[in-house]
Amino acid sequence: MVANASVAAGAEVFNTYGATLSNAELLVRYGFLLDANEHDVLTFATDEVWAAAGIAHAPAGTVDLDGWAGVQLSWASSALVSQAEPGVARAALHITADGALSSRLWLAAALAALGRQGARFDVGELRTRALVARMARLQLQLEQGEEGSEAEEDRAGDADAGAGTAAAGDRNGDAMEALGSLARTIGALCARRLDRVCRRDHVQGEFEGCERSPGLPASAVVGEYIDKLGVSWHKTRLAALLALGEMSILESCGAGWDELAGALEDMSARIGT
Numbered sequence: 001m002v003a004n005a006s007v008a009a010g011a012e013v014f015n016t017y018g019a020t021l022s023n024a025e026l027l028v029r030y031g032f033l034l035d036a037n038e039h040d041v042l043t044f045a046t047d048e049v050w051a052a053a054g055i056a057h058a059p060a061g062t063v064d065l066d067g068w069a070g071v072q073l074s075w076a077s078s079a080l081v082s083q084a085e086p087g088v089a090r091a092a093l094h095i096t097a098d099g100a101l102s103s104r105l106w107l108a109a110a111l112a113a114l115g116r117q118g119a120r121f122d123v124g125e126l127r128t129r130a131l132v133a134r135m136a137r138l139q140l141q142l143e144q145g146e147e148g149s150e151a152e153e154d155r156a157g158d159a160d161a162g163a164g165t166a167a168a169g170d171r172n173g174d175a176m177e178a179l180g181s182l183a184r185t186i187g188a189l190c191a192r193r194l195d196r197v198c199r200r201d202h203v204q205g206e207f208e209g210c211e212r213s214p215g216l217p218a219s220a221v222v223g224e225y226i227d228k229l230g231v232s233w234h235k236t237r238l239a240a241l242l243a244l245g246e247m248s249i250l251e252s253c254g255a256g257w258d259e260l261a262g263a264l265e266d267m268s269a270r271i272g273t
Helices: 023-030 046-052 103-116 126-143 149-156 163-197 200-206 218-227 234-271
Strands: none
Touching: 023 234, 046 103, 046 163, 103 126, 103 163, 126 163, 126 234, 163 234, 218 234
16 A cells, blocks of 8 residues: 555545546456446447538548637536546546436537538538527527527527528528437437447347336346346346446436437427527
8 A cells, every 4th residue: 555645643544546437447357336426428439420410531631620629518417418628538428327318428419410400511601600509509508498498489489580580590400400410310329338238129139137118218127137146146147237327327318318309309390590
């Protein structure tokens, strides 16, 4: 054991396994994990994000996330996107233990969603930056229960205000369509990772002894499997608990974006986009 400060005789000494270790790291290094660990994050590669959007690879030269550093997107009031914390050493593209996207994962998914729609983008293109900003504002409005008031007002005024307002309504319609594509991309991203953690269509075969109920979340099936493990299966139980934690994060994230997609569809139907 190594002390990182001088210790006086008779002073109390504390030992730490690591202040920012995830459950995966704790399990590998020390053979245990925590029931809830705020440092658990699920990381993704850029190609995984694009694949979730239905695109095999990000077009060369079109995605430079560092080039978007000047785009000011505030996520302080969002439950779906985590506000970046200065100095936190985490992978850029990740989902937090609360099921929230990192801001850079949101941006990568937003660009992939635009690519899914056939759009090409340049970080220096003001129209693309403006569309991304409108997507973020619309998402925050929906999260806060404002139901996209700006888009509704622009659409409602089309008949009276002429071409200028119609153009504004079209821009907001573009943001609604792009946000819907983003929600589908995030949903697919979570589902694809879930399939890797636990093959949901074959979960009974993967976790022998589980009785799968129709519509039962994969995490619930694994929970049943863990409950049936004997006390002698300690290592297997820990590995299954780690998988269960990852699955719960993915299901929480997917459920949040499904709810947002539903609110967006309701708004679209109401204003006739």
